[in-house]
Amino acid sequence: MRRSRYAYFLGCLTPNRYPGIEAATKDVLNAFDIEVLEMNGASCCPAPGVFGSFDLFNWAVIAARNLTIAEELNADITVTCNGCYATLQEANHLLKENKELRDRVNEVLAKINREYKGTVNVVHVVEILRYEVGLERISDATIQPLTGIKVGVHYGCHFLKPSDIRHQGSSETPVIMEELIGAVDAEPVEYKEKLMCCGAGGGVRAAKPDIALDFTKEKIDNMLAVGADCVCTPCAFCHFQFDQGQQELNAKIGNGHYNLPVVLITQLIGLGIGISPNRMGLYDQKTQTQTLIDKIRLE
C-alpha cells in the first residue's frame, strides 16, 4: 500500500502566530506514518467570513490558486484551521459543481499560468486522525495517558457548518472531537452552549473586538464552571481567539481570572503520544499551559 500523504495548507494563524500547531501536526501525522508535504508559495486561504464577505469572486480565485498548488503535488489537502477548511473545502465544492464559475476563475488563473482542475479533496486533520489513523492506533500509541484531564471541546462553526457541504454529520450533535479526546484517555466535559461560536469569525474580531470578546468570555466562563482543565479546538483561529482573547479579557476586567490552557487537537494528541510541550509551542502561547502540563505529569 502506498504511504498516505497530504499537502498541509498552513494558512495564516498556524505558521504566523501558533507555529507550535504546525510542529505538533507534522509530528503527530508523521508518528502515524503519514507523509506531510509543504505547499510552497501558498497564501492566506483567504478567510471565508472576511474576504468572502468582501468579494466572493476574488475569494474564489485566491482559494483556487491555493488548490492548484496541491493539484501539482497530486495530494489531498489537510488543514488545522476551520477558516482555511471552510474556504478551501467550500471553494473546491463550488468550483467542481459550477462550470461557469470555474471558467471565470480559470480565466484569471491563466494570467499567472495556473489552472484549477478539481483533482484534489480537502480533508480536515480531525478527519484523518479519526477515520484514517483510527481511535485504536491513537490509543495504542498513547504513552502518557491524559487520565483525569477534563477537556472543554470547542468545535468551531466552520468545521461542521454548513452541514450539507461539510458532510461531518449533524451540526447539533457532533462526537468526532470527543472520540479523539477519549482516545488519549482525556475526559470531554459537557458545558453550557458548547456549540456556540468563539466570536472571532465573520470579520467581527477585526472590526468589533469587544463583541467578539463577549462571546469568548461566555464560552470560557461556561467551561470554567464545569471544572475544565483546558479548551481543545480543531481551529487555529478559535485557538487564537481563546488564547489571546483570555489575556485581552484579563486586561479589560483586570482580575487575572482567565488562564484556561488552550490546545489544538493535534497538540492534545501530541501530549498523549509523548511529543514535548516545548516542540508544540505550548510555552509560547499567550495564556499559560503549565497547569495542564503539570496535571498530566502528576496523574
Add this chain to the structure above:
Amino acid sequence: MVEAQKIVREANPEFIEEIIEYGSKFFGREEMERLKACIQCGTCVGSCPSGRRTAWRVKSIFRKAQLGLKDDALRDDDLWDCTTCYTCQERCPRKISTTDVVRIVRNIAFRNGIAQARHLAVCGYLFKFGHAVPINDEIRGVRKKIGLKELPATVHSFPEALKEVQKIVEETGFKKVVEEAEKSEKK
C-alpha cells in the same frame, strides 16, 4: 406609518433580484430564490449568538431585501456583527441560505464603498504580504526555537508566489474596490 412612507419613498424593488443574481454566480439560483420565501418566523434570530449581545437581527436583512430597502440594508452597521457561524442557515425552516445572503449583502455594500476601516486594513495585509496575518519578529524566534524554519513555506518564503496573489487581486478588480472604499471612508 413612518415605515410605510419610507418604503414608498425609498424602495428599490430591484434589490432582491440584485442579491439573487449576485449570489447565483456562486451558489445555486434555486437556493438564492428561496430568499423570497422568508416569512420572518424568527428561527434565525432565535439561533443567533450575536443577536443575544448586539442589536443585529439577521431576519431584518431578508425583510429589507423583500421590501427593497437597499440603502437601509447596506448602511446598517449591525450587518458586520454576524460571525458567519451558520447556525441560522442550518435551522431555517425554509432552507434559505441565510448566512450566504449576509455575505452577499456585505459584498454589495463593499462595492458601494461601505466598509469597516479595520477590514480595509486587513485587505492591505493581504495585498502587501499575501497573508491576512503576517509573521512578526516574536514568532520568527518561536519558530526557530521549536525547530521549524524561521519562515513558513508560504508566500513568506516565495516572493514570486506573492506576486501571483498580487496579480490576482488586481485582475479580479478587488484591489480597486478596496481603494474606492478607502476613498469614501476618508470622506
